Amino acid sequence: MAIKKTAQKKPVKSSAKKATPAASAPVTAAKTKASPKRLAQTDLAPERIDEILRRLAAAYPNAECALHHRNAWELLVATILSAQCTDARVNMVTPELFRKYPTPQAMAEASLPAIEEEIRSTGFYRNKAKSIAGAARRISHDFGGKVPRTLAELITVPGAARKTASVVLGVAYGLAEGIVVDTHVLRISRRLGLTQATEPKKVEQDLMKIIPHNRWIQYSHEIIHHGRQVCIARKPRCVDCTLEDLCHASDKTWSSVDTAKLR
Template identity: 45%
Template sequence: MNDQQRALEILQRLKPLYSDSPCPLNYETPVQLLLAVIMAAQCTDERVNQVTAELYSKFPDAAAIASADPAELETILRPLSFFRNKTKNIQATSKMLVEQFDGLVPQDINQLVKLPGVARKTATMVLHYAYGIDAGITVDTHVKRLSSRMGFTQQTDLDKIEKDLMPLLPQSEWGNCFVFLTYHGRNVCNAKKPGCSTCTVADLCPAAVK
């Protein structure tokens, strides 16, 4: 079994477990998702969801955030790591959305990555969840760890890991790769003590403890 066959088989086995898994960040619109992902950098999803509950109740769209008092936004975002920088990014991004995209999130990855605070990882995640567009494979900490353990990459740079993963799967599975590996990393293959004895793909993983 080559790496492409192994990667597809891993996804097929994980699909029954995680195909209905929701986005871990709470949102009602693509704009809210985009801003939540920006805020989620180096921060837990749970804390971001607590902050966005208050933020979006007061400022529900790009226009509202673009025109908000920065000091008020900073106060709301204070529980987040790097809250000052994130405040600047979400307000600057909101202003660009209003001025250049009629307050909507563009569906093109090349336009998305030009927004403040938006890296390729952010853009691919937003496109997948908001629009069902798989423009790449989102490489978060879980995907990085699992793709290395499973022997699909030796890279540490996120963009290089994505380039190793994309040829292994059809584009229609790129979003599933991110979702399934992320949830499997949270639930089974955790960083400190991977649950190899209960892992449904242990026989396909070279790092599995036999």
């Protein structure tokens, strides 16, 4: 009986060319893509954080709250007024406001239109007047005329959300219950790679994990001064920045690495 031979298939030649060094580019790209994670870990290294804090303290040894006040009540009102308004404008308004209504009790007895008239130039004056009047009544009736010294109590006061409460507790009482995150703190902390968050609450949570507790209050003051004087929102003055060589922000305007303008 004859055995039928099975035809063997000839190997199909691949049309793909042998990879050349240029064709291996995707591997390099993959490595480059992974580098930000390694960079983030380096950015959060304790020794880098310590160096950032050291330089900030040296650059702004007298950094403090720019809102003029004589006590916790005045600071609370000034902070409420500072929303969407410059500190300079608030400082122009508060002397006369506090001359007329020096205590929470006096402010609680004032009419809403009277308060509105005093703070009109700060913007959003109707909402701010309601918050100030509400805060005055709450503090007068429930806290004996004294601004609370705990975050849990203070955030129950009208107009005193977490950021405002942290300002008052930190500046007036020296109590570090949190880190104040305004536009400067948010922007610069992101530029320094200390957080990738965009929401103030999440930024604060990230910063509280890496900034020593005894530096929470001063960190905000120093960063705010730095943001107003050097690390401005548009075209930051990187050439004058004490933190420039520690910063890897994508919008830097100058780099000491190649001593050339980037933009």
